[in-house]
Amino acid sequence: MIAKRVQRIPSSGIRKFFEMVIGMEDVVSLGVGEPDFVTPWPIREACIYSLEKGYTSYTSNWGLQELRDEISRCIASDYGITYSPEDQILVTTGVSEAIDLAMRAIINPGDDVIVVEPCYVSYSPCVIFAGGKPVPVATDPSTHFKVTPEQIEDKITGKTKAVVLNYPNNPTGAIMKKKDLEAVADVVVERDLIVISDDVYDKLTYDGEHTCFASLNGMQDRTILLNGLSKSYAMTGWRIGYAASAPEIIDAMLKIHQYTMLCAPITAQMAAIEALRNGREEMLAMVKEYDRRRKLIVKGFNALGLDCLEPKGAFYAFPSIKGTGMSSDEFAEKLLKEQKVAVVPGNVFGACGEGFIRCSYATSRDAIKEALERMEVFLAPKG
Amino acid sequence: MKEILEIMENDARVSVDEIATMTGIPESQVKKSIKEAEEKGIIRKYKTVIDWDKVGEEYVYAIVELKVLPERGAGYDAIAERVAKFPEVISVRLVSGDHDLSLLVKGRTMKDVAFFVAEKIAPLERIQGTITHFILKTYKQDGDIFYEKEESKRLAITP
Numbered sequence: 001m002i003a004k005r006v007q008r009i010p011s012s013g014i015r016k017f018f019e020m021v022i023g024m025e026d027v028v029s030l031g032v033g034e035p036d037f038v039t040p041w042p043i044r045e046a047c048i049y050s051l052e053k054g055y056t057s058y059t060s061n062w063g064l065q066e067l068r069d070e071i072s073r074c075i076a077s078d079y080g081i082t083y084s085p086e087d088q089i090l091v092t093t094g095v096s097e098a099i100d101l102a103m104r105a106i107i108n109p110g111d112d113v114i115v116v117e118p119c120y121v122s123y124s125p126c127v128i129f130a131g132g133k134p135v136p137v138a139t140d141p142s143t144h145f146k147v148t149p150e151q152i153e154d155k156i157t158g159k160t161k162a163v164v165l166n167y168p169n170n171p172t173g174a175i176m177k178k179k180d181l182e183a184v185a186d187v188v189v190e191r192d193l194i195v196i197s198d199d200v201y202d203k204l205t206y207d208g209e210h211t212c213f214a215s216l217n218g219m220q221d222r223t224i225l226l227n228g229l230s231k232s233y234a235m236t237g238w239r240i241g242y243a244a245s246a247p248e249i250i251d252a253m254l255k256i257h258q259y260t261m262l263c264a265p266i267t268a269q270m271a272a273i274e275a276l277r278n279g280r281e282e283m284l285a286m287v288k289e290y291d292r293r294r295k296l297i298v299k300g301f302n303a304l305g306l307d308c309l310e311p312k313g314a315f316y317a318f319p320s321i322k323g324t325g326m327s328s329d330e331f332a333e334k335l336l337k338e339q340k341v342a343v344v345p346g347n348v349f350g351a352c353g354e355g356f357i358r359c360s361y362a363t364s365r366d367a368i369k370e371a372l373e374r375m376e377v378f379l380a381p382k383g
Numbered sequence: 384m385k386e387i388l389e390i391m392e393n394d395a396r397v398s399v400d401e402i403a404t405m406t407g408i409p410e411s412q413v414k415k416s417i418k419e420a421e422e423k424g425i426i427r428k429y430k431t432v433i434d435w436d437k438v439g440e441e442y443v444y445a446i447v448e449l450k451v452l453p454e455r456g457a458g459y460d461a462i463a464e465r466v467a468k469f470p471e472v473i474s475v476r477l478v479s480g481d482h483d484l485s486l487l488v489k490g491r492t493m494k495d496v497a498f499f500v501a502e503k504i505a506p507l508e509r510i511q512g513t514i515t516h517f518i519l520k521t522y523k524q525d526g527d528i529f530y531e532k533e534e535s536k537r538l539a540i541t542p
Contacts, residue, residue, distance in 0.1 A: 012542065014540055014541070014542050017540050018538065018540045018541075021539040021540055022539075027539055029539040029540065031539060031540035031541070032537050032538070032539065032540065032541050033541045033542050034537055035535075036535050036537065038533050038535055120542065121542045122542075170542075291405075292390070292405035292406075293405075295404050295405050295406075295407065296404055296405060299404050342539050342540055344540060344542075348542075365401075
């Protein structure tokens with residue numbers, strides 16, 4: 001009964017753990033891919049006010065003009081590149097929708113899309129849903145989980161259409177500096193590829209400044225820039241993301257968006273306007289706090305003998321558990337059962353994530369300390 | 384120094400070791416900075432914010448507004464410093480608006496506080512009038528919300 005394309009995709013490896021955690025009490029979770037902050041009050045208040053004023057209708061398929069204006073202004077001030085709010089920016093229902101739209105807008109049956117792993121769980125399934133073939137490129141600690149131009153070049157065939165980049169990265173916390181990205185851009189031009197750049201963690205960069213791939217020389221029209229407010233403004237549940245690219249690409253994405261999603265919820269769009277206009281200070285305060293937690297957790301893991309590179313972005317640490325002799329699944333399952341600490345096994349994010357666990361530090365310092373103490377007990381020689 | 388103070392302002396119990404890890408400043412330097420801040424009076428005191436209502440202890444707090452005739456040469460300082468010496472007085476601030484000094488006064492009963500104001504504060508020379516506002520309920524104090532805290536309703540595991 002079910003379409004083969006859908007059958008082909010295994011259900012998310014995260015779900016299994018999620019079901020194990022349900023009903024368990026006293027769990028300390030490092031498994032959450034979202035901020036522990038509640039959306040700052042002024043943003044919520046703006047949404048409430050919009051409801052009081054009766055903003056309950058559809059919006060333009062593109063999203064509210066005011067919101068697109070703000071998005072355009074923010075990208076210009078952060079990265080010095082201009083996207084016209086009229087035809088180069090599309091407001092989506094979270095970055096998740098934008099990923100799907102981007103894939104469907106550019107992939108022809110049989111096209112290859114290079115996906116740099118370990119990575120967020122949606123990219124490859126979205127490629128498959130769009131009729132393409134995901135081609136994973138494995139990264140590892142030897143390059144600090146950065147992808148090299150050679151690694152990409154190795155996987156390019158006549159059918160390669162696009163590359164998906166996500167830096168700062170979920171789950172590794174890796175970032176790519178300007179010169180790293182420029183090397184990739186050379187390959188992109190030479191082999192005439194499109195880059196889908198998921199920049200949702202851009203504000204959560206702790207080492208220098210984020211480089212937006214689209215801002216590199218000649219890359220703006222080849223890049224589908226995806227971003228949203230979920231991570232930076234603690235607005236995951238609001239589902240507001242956006243895509244910015246060449247008018248031709250955005251127009252194609254709009255076509256799919258208008259016949260499927262229609263528009264992002266107006267209440268969430270109203271809140272997003274407030275966030276982009278006045279939320280910067282609170283956002284920066286949250287980033288500062290993540291940075292402190294980041295240093296605590298990295299030191300903690302290394303002290304426990306779990307080798308952990310310092311993540312330079314996002315809010316994940318990705319320590320190696322290879323020294324324990326356990327697989328990622330085994331480690332995560334035992335840790336949850338024995339010590340009630342929830343982490344996500346690295347293999348969920350691609351085969352090369354095996355041997356690692358993803359630990360989110362978007363949780364209170366007390367919870368981080370508690371989790372580290374429990375892990376110490378877990379790792380202590382038994383008997 | 385500023386970052387150390389920011390961390391301590393929200394949690395006075397953070398250990399030196401933790402501050403050093405979080406800021407990347409060596410432990411010895413953190414210790415030195417804190418000591419210096421204490422000596423210079425930048426760090427005034429380490430305190431605990433307590434919701435006494437929850438303990439069931441009945442304390443009465445009142446905001447007391449004072450109208451003051453300032454003194455030539457000393458302005459409001461002399462009278463403010465004099466009022467501040469009473470242990471019942473928790474805080475003293477000079478404010479703009481229709482009164483001059485704003486006090487927070489603590490007592491065991493409303494009668495205690497009322498008599499304290501009537502007997503010790505109002506009769507002082509240069510005090511022209513007092514208005515006492517008893518505090519009925521505290522919703523937020525020192526940046527901390529006293530009613531039910533908002534917690535993120537996140538699921539335990541998400542991608």
